[in-house]
Amino acid sequence: MMMSTQTAAVEADVQPTPGRLLTRMLRRPEVGAAIAAVAVFTFFATITESFATAGGVATWLDSSALFGIMAVAVALLMIGGEFDLSAGTMVGSTGLIVGILATHYGVNIWLAVVLALVFAAVVGMANGLLVMRTGLPSFIVTLGTFFVLQGLNLALTKAIIGQVAVQGLANVPGFFDVKWLFGSTFSLFGTPFQVSIAWWLGLTAVATWVLLRTRAGNWIFAVGGAAVSARHVGVPVVRTKIALFVVTACAGWLAGMLQLFRTSTVQASTGVGQEFIYIICAVVGGCLLTGGYGSAIGAALGGLIYGMTYQGIVFAQWDNNWLKAFLGVMLLAAVLVNTYVRKRAEVSR
Amino acid sequence: MTTAAASEQRGRSKERTPLLETRSIGKTYGSIVALRDVSTSVHAGEVTCVLGDNGAGKSTFIKILSGAHEHTSGELLVDGKPRRFASPREALDAGIATVYQDLAVVPLMPVWRNFFLGSEPSKGFGPFRRIDVKFMRQTTYSELAKMGIRLRDVDQPIGTLSGGERQSVAIARAVYFGARMLILDEPTAALGVKQSGVVLRYVAAARDAGLGVVLITHNPHHAYLVGDRFVLLKRGVMAGNYARDDITLAELTREMAGGAELEALGHELGERFTESGVADELAAERRRT
Numbered sequence: 213m214m215m216s217t218q219t220a221a222v223e224a225d226v227q228p229t230p231g232r233l234l235t236r237m238l239r240r241p242e243v244g245a246a247i248a249a250v251a252v253f254t255f256f257a258t259i260t261e262s263f264a265t266a267g268g269v270a271t272w273l274d275s276s277a278l279f280g281i282m283a284v285a286v287a288l289l290m291i292g293g294e295f296d297l298s299a300g301t302m303v304g305s306t307g308l309i310v311g312i313l314a315t316h317y318g319v320n321i322w323l324a325v326v327l328a329l330v331f332a333a334v335v336g337m338a339n340g341l342l343v344m345r346t347g348l349p350s351f352i353v354t355l356g357t358f359f360v361l362q363g364l365n366l367a368l369t370k371a372i373i374g375q376v377a378v379q380g381l382a383n384v385p386g387f388f389d390v391k392w393l394f395g396s397t398f399s400l401f402g403t404p405f406q407v408s409i410a411w412w413l414g415l416t417a418v419a420t421w422v423l424l425r426t427r428a429g430n431w432i433f434a435v436g437g438a439a440v441s442a443r444h445v446g447v448p449v450v451r452t453k454i455a456l457f458v459v460t461a462c463a464g465w466l467a468g469m470l471q472l473f474r475t476s477t478v479q480a481s482t483g484v485g486q487e488f489i490y491i492i493c494a495v496v497g498g499c500l501l502t503g504g505y506g507s508a509i510g511a512a513l514g515g516l517i518y519g520m521t522y523q524g525i526v527f528a529q530w531d532n533n534w535l536k537a538f539l540g541v542m543l544l545a546a547v548l549v550n551t552y553v554r555k556r557a558e559v560s561r
Numbered sequence: 562m563t564t565a566a567a568s569e570q571r572g573r574s575k576e577r578t579p580l581l582e583t584r585s586i587g588k589t590y591g592s593i594v595a596l597r598d599v600s601t602s603v604h605a606g607e608v609t610c611v612l613g614d615n616g617a618g619k620s621t622f623i624k625i626l627s628g629a630h631e632h633t634s635g636e637l638l639v640d641g642k643p644r645r646f647a648s649p650r651e652a653l654d655a656g657i658a659t660v661y662q663d664l665a666v667v668p669l670m671p672v673w674r675n676f677f678l679g680s681e682p683s684k685g686f687g688p689f690r691r692i693d694v695k696f697m698r699q700t701t702y703s704e705l706a707k708m709g710i711r712l713r714d715v716d717q718p719i720g721t722l723s724g725g726e727r728q729s730v731a732i733a734r735a736v737y738f739g740a741r742m743l744i745l746d747e748p749t750a751a752l753g754v755k756q757s758g759v760v761l762r763y764v765a766a767a768r769d770a771g772l773g774v775v776l777i778t779h780n781p782h783h784a785y786l787v788g789d790r791f792v793l794l795k796r797g798v799m800a801g802n803y804a805r806d807d808i809t810l811a812e813l814t815r816e817m818a819g820g821a822e823l824e825a826l827g828h829e830l831g832e833r834f835t836e837s838g839v840a841d842e843l844a845a846e847r848r849r850t
Contacts, residue, residue, distance in 0.1 A: 236716070425691040427681045430670075434678055437667040444629070444659060445734075446650040446679035504669045 241498030242510030244549040248496070248542070249513050249520070256524035263527050266403035273405065276519025277412035278467055280512045282486070283493035284412075284419050285463030287511030290494050291423070292456040293436030293503030294343060294350040297487045298335070298357035302464030304482035305361050306332055307472040308369055311378030314387075321386045329465050335361070336461025340454030350457075362484055369480040376480040387476070395473030408470045412512065415463070419508035432456065437504025492539060493518055496546040517542065578641045579604050580742050580773040581626065581657070586635035588621050595621040597634065599799045601792045603742060603773040608764065610784035611777045612817055613794035619777050622794065623744050626775065627659035628652030653679075658735035659744040662751065666727050668720030672712060673701040675719045676734050700737075708733050708763060725756030732763050742773040749783050761786055781813040793817070 237243060257264040263272070282299055289296055306328040313324040339357055343350045369376055381387060397404035423429035431452045434442035443449045464483075472478050495501065496517060497510025518539070525535055579602035587597035596618040603609045613619045624630040625637065628646030636643050639655050646652045649659070666675045674697075681692045701715050710726050710733075719727060728748050735743055745764065749757040764787050768774050778784050784791060791808060793801035793816055801816060808816075 239716070421691075425694070427683060427692060430674055430678060430681055430692065433670050433674065434667045437669045441661070441667050442678065444627070444649050444661060446653050500669075504667065 240510075241505060241507040241550070242513055243498070244546060245497045245510045245513035245517065248546070248549075249517050252517050252520050252524070256520060256527065260524065260527040263524060266401045268523075268527065270403050270405045272520045272523035273409050273516075274519075275522050276516040277406065277408040278470060279486075279489060279493055279518050280412045280515025281408070281415055281467050281470070282463055282490040283497065283511040283515040283518075284416050284508045285460045286490040287494035287497060287499050287506050287508055287514075288419055288423070288432060289456045289460045290491070290499045290501070290503060291436045291506040292432045292453055293439065294453060294456065295354060295491065296339065296350065296457060296460045297354040298339065298361055299354075299460055299464050299490055300483040300486035301358055301361040301365060302332055302335065302461050302483065303468040303471065303486065304365050304478065304480065304484065305335075306465040306468035307478035307482055308365055308378060308480060310469070310472055311381055311478050312369065312372055314384045315378060315380050316373055321384055321390055325390060325469060328468070329462065332461040332465035333458050336458035337454060339461070340457035343457070344450045344453055358487065362481075365482075366480045378478050381472070382476040387473075390469075391473045391476075393473075394469045395476075406474070408474075411466065411470065412515070415466075416508050416512040423508055428452070428455075433504055489518065489539070492543050495550070496542055498546075498550055500550070501547075514546075577604065579638075580640065581775075582638040582641075583626075584636040584638070586622075586625060586632050586637060588625060588630060589633050594797055596625075596794075596797050599635075599792070599794070601790065601799075601802055603775055604789075605741065605773050606768060606771050607789040608768050608774040608776055608787045609790045609792065610788035611775060611792045611794060612779060612781060612784055612813070614779060614817075616796070617794040618797040619779075619794055620746070621797075623659065623746055623775070623777055626652070627657065627744055629659075653738075653740075656739065656741035657744065658738070658740035658742070660728065660731040660735060660746065660748065662728075662747040666719045666731060669718050671716045672705075672719045672722070672730065673698045673715040676701040676704070676730065676737075680738055704733050704737050705730060708766075709759075723756060724752050725759040728752075728760050729763050732760075732767060736767060736770065736772070740772065742775070743767055744775040744777070746777050747779070748776070749778060749780060757783060779817065781810065781817045785810045785813055 253264075260268075262268040282303070286296060286299055309328040309331055310321070310324045313319040313327065314321045319327075335357065339350070339354055342348070342353045346353070366376065369378070394407065396407045398407060398410070399405070421429075423432060431442065431447045434447050435449045435452050439449050468478075468483075471482065493514030494506065494511045495514070497507065497512070497514035499506030499511065521538055521542075522535060525532060525538075582600075582602040584600050585598045587599070588595050599618075599622060601609060611619055611622060621630070625632045625646075628649040628651050631645055631647065637645065639657070644655065646655070652659070667678065670678070677692075677697050677700075682696060683690050684693045685691050698715050702712060705712060708729055710722075710729055719730065722730065728745075732743065732745070732748075748760045748764070752760065761783060764774055764776060768787065774787075776784060776788065789805050791801070791803045791805070791813060792799060793803075803813075
């Protein structure tokens with residue numbers, strides 16, 4: 213014991229040496245997803261002709277963006293140790309609010325967009341407060357919110373406009389101003405790319421910055437990894453978790469706007485059944501279901517894998533039902549790889 | 562371990578205002594009385610040991626001191642002034658840091674993130690305000706090296722350290738952030754002999770550095786190695802409050818083992834133990850004291 217104490221005293225001024233590059237890379241949560249993304253890309257690029265063309269890339273990137281945006285937000289929440297099953301229906305709810313307010317009630321479209329954001333924030337806050345106040349699992353609480361939103365989407369839409377889809381939004385004044393923000397395209401290599409891709413990349417960058425380089429990020433990992441320990445060292449656990457619920461709901465609003473202003477229509481059933489895909493994307497990206505571990509880049513890659521497969525199957529002209537089977541295999545593989553990689557990272561030093 | 566200067570300082574501390582004092586403090590959960598009438602004090606540069614069996618009220622007591630729960634009766638005085646802590650943050654701000662046996666760290670997070678958790682140093686302005694990663698990594702490394710923990714990589718998840726090292730990281734963190742008082746919850750309970758030694762050495766080091774220490778334990782041998790004052794809890798009430806000079810290790814051990822109750826048990830089981838003489842020994846010891 214004396215020996216090691218003396219040695220330590222001598223080395224106290226030495227800077228910490230970074231570990232070996234390979235170990236450091238293997239320790240990143242998104243490493244499995246990165247490898248899988250390359251594999252999926254190579255596979256579809258080989259068996260189909262259009263997958264690797266600029267037009268093909270624009271198509272699957274767009275698909276990936278809509279799932280990726282939600283996967284990143286859901287990943288933050290999962291790292292914080294909670295789930296949100298109402299995230300999918302929120303996409304529909306916010307779209308319907310804007311659609312109905314603008315077409316049926318003649319509300320200014322910008323105002324409608326802001327009101328939808330306020331609605332999302334309030335529902336997110338309600339989710340968070342319910343979970344934190346009652347101590348119930350977020351799985352149950354947000355399952356409740358999911359059904360409430362799903363029911364309201366259908367019932368209220370039918371009661372107000374008499375049908376289950378909002379139409380005629382493109383005729384509303386100011387529609388194309390907002391469309392520039394959420395539904396426009398930008399040209400790259402002579403191919404139009406959807407603006408959703410920029411939102412996706414931007415959100416992933418911001419989320420990664422927050423997670424790895426801010427106090428809030430440190431707190432997100434801590435409240436998901438060991439909430440009681442975090443509270444004891446002074447981390448505002450309740451505030452952090454509620455903020456994460458609000459962020460997730462607001463991401464649902466963003467995805468809702470992106471879909472609404474691209475197609476200028478929204479179905480009352482939009483988003484139902486998507487919530488598990490977001491969670492799967494986050495898990496494929498390296499998030500632990502138990503919280504405290506994961507990454508935003510990984511979740512974005514999870515969205516990318518899903519988007520590539522979704523469109524790749526179309527390009528290959530396979531039966532679309534293969535997607536679900538693939539999704540299941542991917543999820544199981546991801547959980548196994550994550551467990552293996554994490555154990556390796558913890559032991560090999 | 563104790564130097565002459567340190568013991569002199571410890572002697573002087575008797576006249577000074579204690580860092581922390583409890584007067585008939587108690588806590589009820591609804592109709593259940595978890596703790597009542599505990600009066601003791603913690604001085605700078607001294608170790609107050611809280612001993613008791615499972616369910617004696619040890620954890621309730623430290624939860625009050627650390628701000629996790631508010632007391633429902635009696636008084637809690639910090640620097641002679643009555644205080645109530647609504648959250649661990651408030652206790653931390655008053656200089657009282659608590660290190661829990663199982664709850665000291667977040668296992669999956671890197672050592673350096675754990676070290677600064679809740680008190681992360683930042684630099685930059687507005688949206689570019691960020692944690693000072695370089696400073697955090699270097700400080701973690703050097704602070705732990707001072708305590709004799711040599712890390713190959715401050716990025717390794719803290720869950721990969723040994724139990725004694727995790728406790729020591731938590732103690733080092735509390736000391737680094739300027740705690741005046743350290744509450745240690747069963748720091749040696751899950752540790753082997755060697756690891757316990759590592760932790761007790763840091764307890765003594767913290768004491769000699771002038772911190773007040775509250776050491777919760779059910780091991781009288783560990784307590785007697787570093788303790789200046791011993792508070793015994795039994796079924797939620799204070800069964801004894803001794804200065805080091807007033808009690809021997811043997812007495813402390815016997816009190817902890819159940820004292821009179823154990824003796825009664827000895828009589829009950831007397832027939833079986835007559836040959837080994839355990840009951841006689843216990844009775845003889847009882848008469849001596």
